[in-house]
Amino acid sequence: MRNHTLLTDLYQLTMMNGYFENNSHEDTVIFDLFFRKNPCNNSFTIIAGIEQVIDYIENLGFTEEDIQYLRSLNLFGEAFLDMLKQFTFTGTIYGVQEGSIMFPHEPILRVKASVLQAQLIETALLNMINFQSLIATKASRIVEAAKGDPVFEFGLRRAQGPDAGIYGARAAVIGGCVATSNILAGKLFDLPVVGTHAHSWIQKFDSELEAFRAYAKAYPDKCLLLVDTYDTLKSGIPNALTVFNELREKGYEPKGIRIDSGDLAYISKQARRMLDDAGYEKVGIVASSDLDEDTIDSLKLQGASINSWGVGTNLITSKDCPALGGVYKLSAVEKSGTLIPKMKLSDNPGKITNPGYKKVIRIYEAENNRAQADLILLEEEEIDTTKPLTIFHPLYTWKKKTFSNYKVREMLMPIYEDGKLVYPRKTVNEIRAYVRQELSTLWPEYKRLNRPQLYKVDLSQKLWSLKHNMIQSLKKDKKDDE
Amino acid sequence: MRNHTLLTDLYQLTMMNGYFENNSHEDTVIFDLFFRKNPCNNSFTIIAGIEQVIDYIENLGFTEEDIQYLRSLNLFGEAFLDMLKQFTFTGTIYGVQEGSIMFPHEPILRVKASVLQAQLIETALLNMINFQSLIATKASRIVEAAKGDPVFEFGLRRAQGPDAGIYGARAAVIGGCVATSNILAGKLFDLPVVGTHAHSWIQKFDSELEAFRAYAKAYPDKCLLLVDTYDTLKSGIPNALTVFNELREKGYEPKGIRIDSGDLAYISKQARRMLDDAGYEKVGIVASSDLDEDTIDSLKLQGASINSWGVGTNLITSKDCPALGGVYKLSAVEKSGTLIPKMKLSDNPGKITNPGYKKVIRIYEAENNRAQADLILLEEEEIDTTKPLTIFHPLYTWKKKTFSNYKVREMLMPIYEDGKLVYPRKTVNEIRAYVRQELSTLWPEYKRLNRPQLYKVDLSQKLWSLKHNMIQSLKKDKKDDE
Numbered sequence: 001m002r003n004h005t006l007l008t009d010l011y012q013l014t015m016m017n018g019y020f021e022n023n024s025h026e027d028t029v030i031f032d033l034f035f036r037k038n039p040c041n042n043s044f045t046i047i048a049g050i051e052q053v054i055d056y057i058e059n060l061g062f063t064e065e066d067i068q069y070l071r072s073l074n075l076f077g078e079a080f081l082d083m084l085k086q087f088t089f090t091g092t093i094y095g096v097q098e099g100s101i102m103f104p105h106e107p108i109l110r111v112k113a114s115v116l117q118a119q120l121i122e123t124a125l126l127n128m129i130n131f132q133s134l135i136a137t138k139a140s141r142i143v144e145a146a147k148g149d150p151v152f153e154f155g156l157r158r159a160q161g162p163d164a165g166i167y168g169a170r171a172a173v174i175g176g177c178v179a180t181s182n183i184l185a186g187k188l189f190d191l192p193v194v195g196t197h198a199h200s201w202i203q204k205f206d207s208e209l210e211a212f213r214a215y216a217k218a219y220p221d222k223c224l225l226l227v228d229t230y231d232t233l234k235s236g237i238p239n240a241l242t243v244f245n246e247l248r249e250k251g252y253e254p255k256g257i258r259i260d261s262g263d264l265a266y267i268s269k270q271a272r273r274m275l276d277d278a279g280y281e282k283v284g285i286v287a288s289s290d291l292d293e294d295t296i297d298s299l300k301l302q303g304a305s306i307n308s309w310g311v312g313t314n315l316i317t318s319k320d321c322p323a324l325g326g327v328y329k330l331s332a333v334e335k336s337g338t339l340i341p342k343m344k345l346s347d348n349p350g351k352i353t354n355p356g357y358k359k360v361i362r363i364y365e366a367e368n369n370r371a372q373a374d375l376i377l378l379e380e381e382e383i384d385t386t387k388p389l390t391i392f393h394p395l396y397t398w399k400k401k402t403f404s405n406y407k408v409r410e411m412l413m414p415i416y417e418d419g420k421l422v423y424p425r426k427t428v429n430e431i432r433a434y435v436r437q438e439l440s441t442l443w444p445e446y447k448r449l450n451r452p453q454l455y456k457v458d459l460s461q462k463l464w465s466l467k468h469n470m471i472q473s474l475k476k477d478k479k480d481d482e
Numbered sequence: 483m484r485n486h487t488l489l490t491d492l493y494q495l496t497m498m499n500g501y502f503e504n505n506s507h508e509d510t511v512i513f514d515l516f517f518r519k520n521p522c523n524n525s526f527t528i529i530a531g532i533e534q535v536i537d538y539i540e541n542l543g544f545t546e547e548d549i550q551y552l553r554s555l556n557l558f559g560e561a562f563l564d565m566l567k568q569f570t571f572t573g574t575i576y577g578v579q580e581g582s583i584m585f586p587h588e589p590i591l592r593v594k595a596s597v598l599q600a601q602l603i604e605t606a607l608l609n610m611i612n613f614q615s616l617i618a619t620k621a622s623r624i625v626e627a628a629k630g631d632p633v634f635e636f637g638l639r640r641a642q643g644p645d646a647g648i649y650g651a652r653a654a655v656i657g658g659c660v661a662t663s664n665i666l667a668g669k670l671f672d673l674p675v676v677g678t679h680a681h682s683w684i685q686k687f688d689s690e691l692e693a694f695r696a697y698a699k700a701y702p703d704k705c706l707l708l709v710d711t712y713d714t715l716k717s718g719i720p721n722a723l724t725v726f727n728e729l730r731e732k733g734y735e736p737k738g739i740r741i742d743s744g745d746l747a748y749i750s751k752q753a754r755r756m757l758d759d760a761g762y763e764k765v766g767i768v769a770s771s772d773l774d775e776d777t778i779d780s781l782k783l784q785g786a787s788i789n790s791w792g793v794g795t796n797l798i799t800s801k802d803c804p805a806l807g808g809v810y811k812l813s814a815v816e817k818s819g820t821l822i823p824k825m826k827l828s829d830n831p832g833k834i835t836n837p838g839y840k841k842v843i844r845i846y847e848a849e850n851n852r853a854q855a856d857l858i859l860l861e862e863e864e865i866d867t868t869k870p871l872t873i874f875h876p877l878y879t880w881k882k883k884t885f886s887n888y889k890v891r892e893m894l895m896p897i898y899e900d901g902k903l904v905y906p907r908k909t910v911n912e913i914r915a916y917v918r919q920e921l922s923t924l925w926p927e928y929k930r931l932n933r934p935q936l937y938k939v940d941l942s943q944k945l946w947s948l949k950h951n952m953i954q955s956l957k958k959d960k961k962d963d964e
Contacts, residue, residue, distance in 0.1 A: 002484065006666040007644055009636070010677030013665065018679065018700040019686075029686065069669045075704075115686060126639035127647055134642075154491070157608035158805045160616075162489055163645035165609055183495065184488040187551045195492030197500065200812040203824045204501075204511065204597060218500040222557075230827050230956065262829060313805045322804035323640045323795045330682040342685045345712050347744055474712065 003059050005087075006066055008123040013070065016116050020080045025116040028334035030357050033095075033109040033125055035326040036350055039134050039318060043452035044442065046140055046435055047108055048171045049132030050098035054421060056124050060089050090419035091117050094359075094412040098426060099136075099174060099434040101442065102411070103374055103457045106360045108133075108326070110412060122328045131164065132171040134324040135316070139175025140439070142311055144447055145293040147300060150308040152194050153180040154288060155316025168316045174431050181310075189428045196222075196258065202229040208236065212243040220252040224286065227257045232267050233274070241278045256284035256307070264289060265302040272305035286310060292319070293449055329353045343470050355470055356463060360411040363389065363403055364441065371441045372403060374411075377460035383408050391458040401456070485541050487569075488548055490605040495552065498598050502562045507598040510816035512839050515577075515591040515607055517808040518832055521616050521800060525934035526924065528622055528917055529590055530653045531614030532580035536903060538606050542571050572901035573599050576841075576894040580908060581618075581656060581916040583924065584893070585856055585939045588842045590615075590808070592894060597815075604810045613646065614653040616806040617798065621657025622921070624793055626929055627775040629782060632790040634676050635662040636770060637798025650798045656913050663792075671910045678704075678740065684711040690718065694725040698736075705729055706738040706768065714741060714749050715756070723760045738766035738789070746771060747784040754787035768792060774801070775931055811835045825952050837952055838945060842893040845871065845885055846923065853923045854885060856893075859942035865890050873940040883938070 019025035038045050062070075062084045070076055070084070091113025102108055109125060111118050143151050153172035159165035169185035179192035186193035197215055205211035208230055216223045225243065227236025237257065244254040257275070259267055264287050275283050287299070288310030296309055313319060331353065332339040341355035357379040363372045375383075375391055383389060385408055393399035415423040426434075445453035459467065501507035520527050544552075544566045552558055552566070573595025584590055591607060593600050625633050635654035641647035651667035661674035668675035679697055687693035690712055698705045707725065709718025719739065726736040739757070741749055746769050757765050769781070770792030778791055795801060813835065814821040823837035839861040845854045857865075857873055865871060867890055875881035897905040908916075927935035941949065 002644075004644060004666065006669055007638070007647065008665055009638060009663040010665050010668070010675045011663065011679055012677075014677055014701070015679050015683050018683070018697055021700040022696045024686075027686075029682075031682070066669070070665075073675065075701075119680075119682070123639050124644070127641055127644060130640055131642045131646070156489070156491060157605050157810075158612055158807065159609055160642035160799065160804070161613045161645035161649045162484075162486060162606070162609060163643035164613070165489065167643045181491040181493065183490055183492050183552075184486065186492070187488055187548070193492045193555065195494075195496055197493055197497050198601075199826055200511075200513070200601070201497050201500070203812045203826060204506075204509075204815055214504045215500055218503040219496070219557075261833070313807070317642065317799075317804040319804055322642070322799040322801055325640065325795070328639075330685045333686055344681055344685060351743070 003061070003063065004056050004124055005060050005062055006069070007127070008120055012119045012122060014075060015119050017076045017080045019115050020083065021077070026114045028112060029115045029118050029330060030332040030339065031111045031118050031122065031328050032107040032331050032354070032358065033111070033129060033326060033328045034105055034107050035324055036104050037325060038104060039137050039324050040141060040321045041450070042137055042141060043446045043448075043455055044101045044103060044137070045133050045324065046136040046175055046438075047096050047100050047102050047129065047133050048098060048136040048174045048431070049128040049167070050095060050415070050423075051425065052128045052132070052167065053109070053125055054415065054423065054425070056128065057089050057121065057416065058421065060087065060121070062087055087120075088419065089113070089117055089121070089416070091416060092414070092418055093416040095415045096411050097413060097434065099431040099438060100411060101438045103455050105354065105457060106374060106376060107358055107412065109415075110358070126326050126328055130324045130326040132167055132174075133326070134318050134321070135168045135171035136175035136435070138315055138318040138321075139172040139177050140435070141293040141449060142291075142296065142309075142315055143176030145296040145300070145449060146309050149306070150178040151176065152308065152310045153177045153182070153315060154310040155312040156182045158313040159316045164316065170428055172315055173428055174435055176432070176435065191428060196224045197226055199226065199229045199260075202226065209239045209242060212239050213246070216243045216247055220247060220250065223247055223252070223254045224256040224258060226260060227271075228259050228261045232259060232262055233270055237271055237274050241274070241280070244278070244280055244283070254280065254283050256286055258286040258288060258310070260289050262289075264306065265299055265304040268305040269303065284308060288312065290314065297449060331355055332357050341466060341470065343467065343474070345471065345474055352471065354459065354463065354467060356466055358463065361408045362411055364407045364409065366405045366407050369441055370443055371455070372406065373401065373456035373458060375458050375460055376463060378463050378466070381460055381462055391456070393456075394459045394464060485543070485545065486538050486606055487542050487544055488551070489609070490602060494601045494604060496557060497601050499558045499562045501597050502565065503559070508596045510594060511597045511600050511812060512814040512821065513593045513600050513604070513810050514589040514813045514836070514840065515593070515611060515808060515810045516587055516589050517806055518586050519807060520586060521619050521806050522623060522803040523932070524619055524623060525928045525937055526583045526585060526619075527615050527806065528618040528657055528920075529578050529582050529584050529611065529615050530580060530618040530656045530913070531610040531649070532577060532897070532905075533907065534610045534614070534649065535591070535607055536897065536905065536907070538610065539571050539603065539898065540903065542569065542603070544569055569602075570901065571595070571599055571603070571898070573898060574896070574900055575898040577897045578893050579895060579916065581913040581920060582893060583920045585937050587836065588856060588858060588939060589840055589894065591897075592840070608808050608810055612806045612808040614649055614656075615808070616800050616803070617650045617653035618657035618917070619806075620797055620800040620803075621654040621659050622917070623775040623931060624773075624778065624791075624797055625658030627778040627782070627931060628791050631788070632660040633658065634790065634792045635659045635664070635797060636792040637794040638664045640795040641798045646798065652910055654797055655910055656917055658914070658917065673910060678706045679708055681708065681711045681742075684708065691721045691724060694721050695728070698725045698729055702729060702732065702734045705734070705736045706740060708740045708742060709753075710741050710743045714744060715752055719753055719756050723756070723762070726760070726762055726765070736762065736765050738768055740768040740770060740792070742771050744771075746788065747781055747786045750787040751785065766790060770794070772796065779931060813837055814839050823948060823952065825949065825956070827953065827956055834953065836941065836945065836949060838948055840945065843890045844893055845873075846889045846891065848887045848889050851923055852925055853937070854888065855883065855938035855940060857940055857942055858945060860945050860948070863942055863944055873938070875938075876941045876946060
């Protein structure tokens with residue numbers, strides 16, 4: 001594991017030094033990590049990267065080399081650098097379980113720590129959660145489009161650097177892919193890995209038939225042939241059938257063919273017919289050519305005869321929406337043991353933050369366990385589920401909804417308590433299963449690929465009032481300035 | 483440095499094992515790494531990531547743990563795994579100098595190695611070159627739009643994982659950014675780093691004025707204040723001016739203000755007037771709010787008063803074109819000491835590869851050192867620059883151009899010779915300077931952000947004939963199949 005202590009923006013260090021000079025670096029603050037918009041016009045986001053956040057925090061610490069480098073910048077005093085040598089994370093972090101489905105403006109991670117510590121970790125936390133949540137969500141869309149067919153992650157060569165390939169493969173499997181082509185990711189996270197051969201294998205031999213025979217010889221019981229190097233229907237499939245027949249004579253059943261170019265709807269249907277006619281009804285067809293959820297959806301509608309899908313660039317980069325815009329905002333400052341709520345104003349109402357020490361509950365219909373709405377509320381608020389619960393839209397406040405037969409679940413759980421890791425570490429396989437369970441609590445209308453139903457995220461009356469009073473008071477201050 | 487030997491697609495290993503079983507794993511092959519399309523509608527691509535490719539190859543080698551993992555996949559024989567334990571790279575790689583400007587279909591890296599070695603490294607080479615070249619090119623577009631103003635890379639929090647932040651910052655500086663906010667990238671590659679404070683700094687204090695004063699106290703000689711936390715024109719700038727005046731009284735000159743939201747054209751002009759009226763003509767204005775080359779271009783046209791630009795998400799992810807589609811294609815196989823050219827056919831003419839052992843020359847006008855065209859030719863071909871040179875369009879072959887007063891430069895240079903590194907390693911600073919020199923050889927028409935002039939990349943007569951004969955012969959084979 002690499003030490004990523006310096007994986008941060010310089011302004012975190014200049015602020016840390018500023019607080020140190022100001023002797024307020026030990027002040028306790030609360031930061032919320034949240035996003036304002038789901039990626040790819042989805043109605044939800046699958047949160048991933050929590051395990052990497054933990055690895056990062058477990059390894060926090062400035063090396064002597066780090067200190068020397070910081071000294072060379074001529075920005076920091078020696079007393080500050082000395083203090084950094086002793087740096088360890090002693091804060092408290094609450095957050096969602098990795099794989100949770102979350103919605104805009106909800107705290108995903110809630111950091112309570114000295115301002116020194118809370119600032120240092122901001123950038124790395126955002127980097128890790130933003131990327132993996134993006135890819136897990138994108139993968140879930142592609143898997144949704146594939147309607148139960150296996151989806152493979154094939155994007156390493158087009159990923160934005162090695163980590164993007166490695167953590168992207170992890171997030172893709174969390175989001176629902178069944179395997180990756182990336183061996184290192186497979187090794188690191190115990191992910192299923194898949195792969196057969198490339199066009200170069202075919203070209204390397206004197207003929208396609210010879211290449212197929214050599215592959216079948218090496219992998220008689222796992223023979224899957226790439227059939228589009230020269231001409232899928234006129235050369236690839238006829239040659240594949242020759243080799244499949246030879247395999248059968250030796251007592252092996254071939255596994256499938258892969259098509260990586262051309263009109264996948266037309267070619268896959270023709271290929272299916274040719275395979276069936278030759279008695280290979282069980283041989284599968286893998287497609288892999290610039291696929292994404294929309295193409296898969298369209299191929300399904302066209303009746304393409306494809307059994308599994310290899311998705312590369314569009315998944316690993318989330319090509320149509322390559323960034324999740326997670327932010328990390330100060331929501332409270334402790335003064336003499338009391339938390340003073342803080343917020344940021346903006347001309348853009350969507351950028352006004354929610355103040356205070358907050359939590360999130362999810363409201364489920366008791367009968368069928370379907371998620372109905374989320375409520376952001378202050379930490380000290382409790383919901384009495386024996387009584388009906390009325391929530392209201394934070395903007396159109398006359399829009400109300402009352403639940404009577406419901407259950408609630410707190411979404412944030414302790415990850416660190418006073419610097420001690422208290423979160424039960426999870427394997428990718430466990431996280432993946434949890435995602436499936438999470439998805440089962442959503443009505444299909446929220447999972448629709450295009451124009452999904454908007455999920456309700458409301459504020460408690462207490463939080464709503466706090467926010468609106470603070471806006472008015474901050475606005476009043478500004479008028480006084482005028 | 484991490485060992486990335488397993489950073490590859492599983493099919494590379496299954497093919498390697500297949501060649502081993504077939505006893506052809508030592509056969510020498512040639513692979514070309516190239517791309518088919520410039521990113522972001524640019525007319526050229528700045529190649530970056532060569533140093534990381536070298537780091538990767540220098541560290542190639544399977545650990546005992548890697549071998550154990552591969553064994554656990556039940557795909558490979560023990561003899562093959564035994565051989566992997568001894569794996570070292572002994573091939574020859576020619577490639578462009580990092581920072582070179584290259585064009586579609588030109589070999590960027592040319593690998594001559596045993597098929598075993600050449601396959602293993604494919605995926606990592608593509609991953610590294612694709613990402614860094616993408617970001618260097620995107621950065622050069624943004625820098626071009628900024629017309630000489632400094633551009634800072636601020637994207638770490640939105641980058642696709644830690645490496646994307648680190649290598650993205652490196653590539654951004656190669657492409658022309660003057661600095662990054664990413665400290666770890668700064669440390670690793672000796673990049674200039676920048677950063678002051680965030681909105682949270684302002685919120686943390688009881689008032690904006692108090693926050694500005696504390697910042698000025700900590701950094702009296704480098705005071706740059708973020709003025710948009712509450713209201714830029716009514717609160718931020720008036721408070722900043724108060725603090726600037728206090729600094730001046732103490733003998734310090736303030737450095738600038740940063741604006742991170744709102745209408746940057748309007749606000750920057752108002753801000754400039756307020757600063758000037760107060761006697762701070764030299765105080766700079768930094769803008770940073772969802773910027774890219776188009777926004778910067780538009781702000782410039784609107785007369786925005788901005789002196790430097792902080793660019794985040796849109797640069798570090800190359801948001802509108804987040805992948806460069808580099809590929810790695812077999813172009814020749816050695817048989818009994820002779821190179822047999824190989825190619826891949828496709829229904830899409832743009833995907834038909836160029837066969838043979840090739841090189842690239844750039845033709846410059848002798849008088850002014852401007853690049854005129856590139857020519858892809860066979861390795862054995864020589865250009866006699868004392869004679870006129872006529873090139874022709876590979877598709878519209880009647881379109882010809884003759885050069886008489888010209889110079890040529892070979893673009894590919896040796897990086898590895900028989901496994902030995904022979905490339906002079908370069909610092910980012912040297913690469914960055916070389917990029918500037920490369921850009922100076924391009925007419926402005928090629929550097930236009932929108933609809934740039936297309937740069938000519940032609941094939942030599944010999945290569946063109948080889949390719950067309952091969953196409954006909956491969957097509958004939960297929961007809962025979964019918």
